[in-house]
Amino acid sequence: MIARPKVGLFVTCLVDLVRPQIGFAAIKLLERAGCDVGVPVQTCCGQPAWNSGADRHAADLARRVIDAFEPFDYVVAPSGSCAGMIKRHYPEIFEGDAAYGSKTRALAEKTHELLSFLVNVRGMQDVVAECSGLRACYHDSCSSLREMDVTDEPRDLLSSVRGLELAELNEPEVCCGFGGLFSVKYPEISERMADDKIADMQSTGATLVLGADLGCLLHLKGRMQRNGIAMEVRHIAEVLAGMTDDPPLGAADT
């Protein structure tokens, strides 16, 4: 283990725009795990372009990320989806590329999803946080689950949050229906998938939904708002970092 690694935080474009607090929660956790956190110039990982088949745009954006994060020991993102884009798909973009092929593989090698990084790379076992009397459920994003192999890490860390009771979904491995632009291109199918997921969440008796991908959370919370379902939704990093004083996602300041 590097004693005090330099971690480049990949903030993600959604966190930047919608909920900066997740970025600061991630920084707090990373610093507590003994890291020096830097935030290089960045916009988006390019996944919307890549998944739309706009390969040239995706490659242009990927090159910027690869260059910007080269000096860091690690790249950490509070999102399985963006981390998965860098780790799994950047190497596909630059397969056989003389200039970027090896740089891309090196970047992929050192890129991690936040929770997996804290637990598996930094050996974090517990957090100092309290969330009294709340029953929460954790939403696995497909990319965290299947691209980044993150399953136990968030649950292990949440189990150390004082006063928090964690409930399991019946079908944690089923997609919530976000899928980036899928949610806009096929809203009706996305709606059915969201409703099934929300019903599963409600059946656990949880009042708080936690997740590690803001895209899923915006989609699910947006659907709850449309249907008048009063569950609180937060990014898991906020709870783990003890930063729950601000209102949850989509609730106005008081």
Place this chain on the structure above:
Amino acid sequence: MNLDPQRFREAGQSALADPGLKVALGRLKTHFALGRTRAVARYAGDWEELREQGRAIRDYALSRLDSLLETFERNLMARGGRVHWARDAQEARDIVLGILRQNGARSIIKGKSMVSEEIGLNLFLEANGIAPVETDLGEYIVQLREEPPSHIIAPAFHLSKEQVANTFRWSHTDLDPSRLLVERSALVSEARSVLRARFESADAGITGANFLAADEGAAVLVTNEGNGDLSRLLPKTHIVLTGIEKIVADLDDAAVLLRLLTRSATGQEISSYVSVMLGPRSPGQTDGPENFHVVLVDNGRSKLIGTEAEEVLRCIRCAACLNHCPVYAAVGGHAYGATYTGPIGAALNPGLMGVRMAHHHPNASTFCGRCAEVCPVKIPLPKIMRHWRAREYASGLAPKTMVMGVSLWAFFAKRPAFYRAAAKIAARVLKTFGGRAGTIASLPLLNGWFAVRDFPAPQGKTFHELWSERNDGAR
């Protein structure tokens, strides 16, 4: 009934509004997905190793497709079988019709064959005065209803028992109208007795094949109902209709794939029947067809070899990807307007029918990845779907609004200073729109999002804005 893949979205909307279909599709989890999970857990060997073996077997076969197919032909011909090569659907239909006419066959029984659906064989034969009767129970039901199958291995999966009973009442008009048709067993035995007469009078049988073993010149058929064996053994002429990609090196390879197939498909250790077809009846044999034909259909398959979509040809048609697909589970098979549905359809159809015709299929995916996770031969299905999206984008076929949106966004995303300024404004404006409720119910140009959900209002400042404020303050 949707027969147009370009109408996927509209057909999907109707499907979502059908409460009966929702109940039927709910059974995918209990009926298929759970069965597969249990079968994989029970498997005595290493399942992942078996998948890897299956992948290698399929890749080997695809890398030597031409020579293996020729070996198959040679070995089958040596025992009196005939092999026909069909470049496309029309050739395949003509070949089948030619064989039937040559043998004076008018009454035809069929075992389930997706290639038959793919080439539209039944309608073509009917137009030529030949009435084929499907004998797989599900396939028979959808034939009576004049519907295509909605699932690769369970053609009538979208129907309830009651719908099947009604179908039988309309169709079997010579039976007692007051008969009871409540239990599944009553439906099965009615179909069995109606079909029995058809089997006995058939001139020719048409089935598919799950594998073709080159070294033995053998075609392997996997079934559960026994109708496949009746279709191939009773009539004088048997036609095996299948895709060229079904070839494997030998029966040992087929046996490995068989282990993967039945567990992935129905959760069975082995299907009720596995038939190895070696050709026409040989002198001294008391049963089997006198004429044995294999029609090998290309219909767009060979042109996928050497492309980024090549791995889709590994498919052994188990339907595990359909059974684990949340999109298929929402809209069912008919919405696709194509023979191959779900993830395998999304990866295969653009290759077979063109990117323009099948553009919805690879787009209608969240890339959740469960299909690739359960695929017994490790086809990277989302990767292939993405490949088709890239082809669509590169050939100018992607929707104009999406291309404009992506290009505009990319313009900013490639210019961090502009992007930050724009994000700063957007965060403030959206927060204001969110108002005291913290929720935005609609915004111009974003109908897709707001059709079904609100947007939780942002906190008001961007991360990068706050990060520079913090660092400036620290200085």
